[in-house]
Amino acid sequence: MPTLVEAVSLLAAVVATATGILVVRRRRTSPLALPLAVMMFGASLWATARALLHVAQGSVPATVALHYLVFPGAAAVAGATFWYLAVLSGRRLSRRAGLLLLVHPVLLVVALVLDPVHEWFLRLHVDGTTVTVGAAPVFWVHTAYCYALVVAAIVLGLGAMVRAVPGHRRVFAVAVLAATIPTVGNVVTTLVAARSENPHLTPAFLLVSAAIWWWVERFGGHSAVVPVTTRQVLDVLDDAVVVLDPRGRVLDANPAARALVGAPDGSLDAHPDAPWGAVLDGDGAGPDEGTLTTATGAVLDVRVTPLTDAVGRAAGTVVVLRDVTELERLRAELVDQATRDGLTGLHNRRALGQRLAEAVDDAGRTGRPLSMVLVDVDHFKAVNDSHGHAVGDAVLAAVGRELAAATRDGETAARLGGEEFVLLLPGVTATEATRRADDVRARCAGLRVPSGRAPVRLTLSAGVATLAPGGTADDMLRAADDAMYAAKDAGRDQVVGAAEPAS
Template sequence: MRRACARERSRGGEGVRAAVNPVVHLLVYLAAAVVFVVVAVGAFRRRGPRTATATSLGVLAVAGAWWSLADAVSVGPFDERVQSVAALASFPGVAVAVGAFACLGRSATGTGWIPSRAVLAGLSVEPILVTVTAATNPWHQLFYSGTAAATLGDPVLWERAPLFWLHALYSYVLIATGLVLVARGWWTAPPAFRRQRWHLLLASVVPVLVNVVNLTGAFGDLGDPTPLGFAVTAGVIGNAMFRQDFIAFAPVARDVLIERISDPVLALSPDGRLIDANPAALKLLLATAGPRLGTQLIGMPASLVMSCWGLFDADGRLVAAEDEPAHLTLVVAGTAMDLEVRASPLVDGRGREIGTVLVARDVTEVNAQRARLVEQLATIERLRSDLAEQAVRDPLTDLHNRRHLMERFGPMLGEAAGAGEPLAVVVLDLDRFKRVNDEHGHLTGDAVLIAMAQRLRECVPTGALAARWGGEEFVVVVPGADLTEGAVLAETLRRRCEAEPLGSGERVVRCTLSAGVAAYPVSGETVADLLLAADRALYEAKDHGRNLVRRAVPGGAAEDAGRVRRRRRHDDDVADEAAPA
């Protein structure tokens, strides 16, 4: 790591030293120190989330600046004793620089590595030992030997001792480790980061080559060129740092974040090969590809590795759209897995497409929750419909109630009028129903009403509206039926009631009914007119002996419906009281 063993005796003492002006030596090393300082300041200012990488680069630059300044003094136009002290003082910078370089190579791989306290303590041992050894070298001469070394004479005359070579071996081991890590990082880096890694690799090789040449003595008495090689390294890395944003824009996202997220992430090359995948993606691919492809899936055609995903056409081209996620279901370990896969292009700093990244999201639970939510919403809708239906249903007979009849009658009449079709209205009333309640009890009366409602459901045509108007009275609205067809329906119901008893179980009685029939437009053109006409016809049926069907007479005398009903109810009550038990 230092200058050549000794100048050649045959050349003469001062001839070689004068070959290169000491001031030039001094200025060259000072320039290297300036480069290191600039890089150190930039690294510490730009450290951002990648503290280990920035700190390693910054420490390397500080150590390089120290080393360059020490060498500047050791070769400058100074007293030999000053040069000797400076030459020995350069070794702490050497020891720290090689350790920092190894850390830089390790952290620059982008795995999120941070040196532990044990690593830092181990790397501190050699700089401390070499500092103590170099400082006490005149007493033991285990680092440099010879009379000049013992008296702090001309550093060019020093001879390298065993501890120097041990220090050199340690330094080269660390440098080699850093180079291997940098080379490995370059080889395995995604395409978007390879240019950065190549600059780092190139910058790392320069000082190594310079130092190897220096150890052979090829540089003679020109001084130690190793700091200059490291200055080149710092300059190249500084360029990558300032122009390529080496510290911030690096594979840290891929190695730290993507490696640790649970969503599968895959990178495909432009020719459709799998070039990268995080652990979640590899696990999924191995589970779906089967053992026939083995475990080394990186580098294989993605259409082959992902053949069961359905994302590629017959020619192996990716068909997943960037703006529309693909939804697919895979069977993993006998269990269905729903995936949502999005494809996005990978581009470099110049906007050139260098591949495609696929991000798969497991939406199995989301789909299950969505299905449960849809089912719950359907249940809520059914309950709402049931409640709404119950609000317009008669709780005893389950027919529509009077409220629903009045809400629907108007629209039905409007549709009939718009289509130029007739519409029949049938009003039915069970005869002497008060006597049924008085003689057989209200439970029997309820059973009769329920049976009558069921008979209505069996007899009325599809599309007709049957409702309980109140008490023992029912109303049927039949779209498309004229007065005659309405009367036929009413007569059918009357005959069934006359022939078949009403009720259920032990609560069965014979009960006839009377009916009044009206029709649009012959009996009226409004809801009120039609109900009034049918009600008058029902009164006529009651008035003529009950168990009859009467049609509304066109142009009949208009009479208030309420008055008709009150009079009919009064007549029924009188007749029930007068009828024999």
Template sequence: MDEVLALAFATSALLNAVLAVLAWRRRSATPAATALAAAFASLALWSATGVPLNFPVSPPVHAALTYGSFVGILGSVVSLYLLSRVVADPHYRPPRGQVVHLAVVPLLVLAAAATDPWHHLVLTRVTPIPQAPWFEVRWGPLFWVHTLWCYALLTSAFARLLHAWWRGSGPVRRQVGLLLLAGLVCTAGNVVVISDPAVFSGRDLTPLSFTLTALIDAYAVLRVGLLRVVPIARAAVLENVRDAIVVVDAGGTVVDVNAAGRTYLRTRCPDLPVDPVGLPAARFLTARALGDLPGGYLSYELEHASGLHLDVQVTALRDRRGRDLGRVVVGRDITEVAQLRAQLAEEAVRDPLTGLHNRRHFDTAAAQLLRCAAATGDPVGVLAVDIDHFKRVNDTHGHAVGDLVLVEVARVLAAAERRGDLVARTGGEEFVLLLPGADEEALAVRAEQVRAACAALDVPVAAGTRVRPTVSVGCAVLPHHGADLTGVLAAADRALYAAKAGGRDRVVVATAPPTAPVEEPRTTPAP
């Protein structure tokens, strides 16, 4: 029987050692591998110290091996705790205070075990049992303090693994479930032995639970693919995705942000900490992203920063009972799409030849401009511009030259445009300028400037041949020459026709429309 138990210890030690090597080789693939390798190595050491104890040894040797097993015990407990943290959150990195705690407490326990022969606070008594290579061990107060600390860590580890299992998908739940089962098996065996060392006639059967734990862990690693899926999936997806992802809890606190999210948030808030987890989301997310979610979903576009456009999707998070857990805010960079849309929208309101606004845009923008002028009571000047003898240019030199003349005249008109003005090509060789705030006198000055600039054009069309276009300009002012856009445009057109009839290359200002005579009331003489 003793040889069988020794073999069980040795088998457990060897199996855990092999698994430690396998896990260590995969440490670059997942952050869980390092903690898992440390756990396997600690179990291997713990099992190995139990092999000699199944053969006759002296009490000092038995005590020394027991003290040595504390290295494996503490290592396996700390490693399992760290493994549970990494499996539950792949971004977990122990803070400095926790690192100190997880290192100092085991070192103090090991120091107490090393000095136990002088104070006997770890092992109060080690008494041989007759006719067997076993000993009755009485645990001291420091042992129970160490045991409570270990089981506090294990309880925390099991709670985190259970939470990860509850929230995980099918493959994740299966893998985390195997970790839970493995941990519970060895823990149960150890609890039985610690509670009553003589329950199995003084025999320590903990190696059996160790062996079962090693077999379950081996199945999880070699057959189920623990290291291939847990927990690299979340890190690979969230940290490498280009979309910004921010997770906010029900209280409005940020609980997770991926790398892209941190980058985008700092473009809006340069003073934001490197890791905004734990900060109020209202500090850097818009009220719309944090507002009501009708139907549990909201999608909109946002200019997150100057020149940076995002497509924002907000999804509510709820548990199985429908209780609000928070929300996920996902932002995708659509700057190129937004710029393309803006470009297409601009092209839709531009004349493709001259680059001036077209008639469609003119009608819409002019109506809005006149509404604003009506609200302030300011006048609006209108210039109707027409290129003289343009048909003759096309007939003599061809349409290519005609297009060139149109472009040059449009360039002059665009140069004459001031802030708030509206310039458009409304027909073949016809243009209209709206000049807010220009009265009749100022309008005549601007019109003459336009006419003179066009008359100064000298367009080369062929070797030794040039075209010198001129324009006729009709002027009208709203509300003096018309009560609305239609009326003032008609007045400007009449003035333009007058300029054409007067010899072209000139400016004519519209005259005020005639007013109807007021009839005097008639009186009828009394009969």
């Protein structure tokens, strides 16, 4: 009858083999399948050799051979554990790294083949049918190397688990647990077996690990995909993400950040101590939350989120930047379209109302003069009736061009509606406004607008008003309108000033 240890060892071998067969079928579709299959087949060899050691007692050659067979299985488990967790952590093993992982198994096989002669690995003492095994120096090198590989793998897994998105952290937790259980068990049972006649219980721990992997592959499907890490998420974001320390210096940045605001070499700092703001706007101050225009003219939307530690101290800042240059251009274009007259390109009545209110407020605060010219195209209805609306539109567009040419910085030319136009002239006195209005009238009088018959000549009537202290926008508009009708009553094609400042 097999002992409990033999039964557990054989069960571990069966579960590990079944898991390996289950997984190896996915080797063409998953980078995790092959290392996990190697791990399971190595565990099966390890557990099988341990189980048969108890059965082979009494046969010296079989016992010696089985003692040696344990170690290739252990080497396969250690190497495949590192391979698996490295790939799971998002690393791609190069061909060179793969060859380095093979160095240990190759040297191990050479050492085991030559060991009966040199006893580099095990010291075997045969007393009748009893084989006593002792450790030689190469055994300890092999053991230390295997432990180092597994510990490195566990560290990789834990690090990746911290960086992973929450939904995938359990994948790393399961993998690390499955790697840790047989490792801890092997350390403990090796120490116990070295000091007593107790059997080696590593296969029992391998059974637990193999059972975990069987459950994962049967129900969890973890080998089907490498989990997503937070770094991978950041790397594929189109938004730029910059992490700053409490002093405002760059700790990390995703590729989008380096492409958006980085130097030609891909760095975000002009020199090791340069704050991030120096790279973005050149003054070292860094942007506030909102929008920022870089030296290249790009407009960035900026979102700043402070980070604090567990006790509330400043730990740094996360800055998310998005290139909104095109959006800002479109927004400005829409705003301009909403405030412009489609025919003449001048400001429309709505925009005039806003600018007039601002100009009146400014004149009230500063005491600067504010003048307005109200312009009307003479006999415009007759032009439409005689030549058609297309020619009438051409007349209005020609007047709009002359008014636009007459404006200076801070002044506004607008189409009030129909054939009426306005020049809003902050800082301009009534006398100067009248002179400039007459210049526009004279230029328009010289225009000839083509039509189907003779070119159309046009004249303007204009009224000029200046805001009086305490006056309102409506007062000034009313005074300019009265003056404009006075110009029409006086014979048209002339400029008339209001009798007195609008109040």
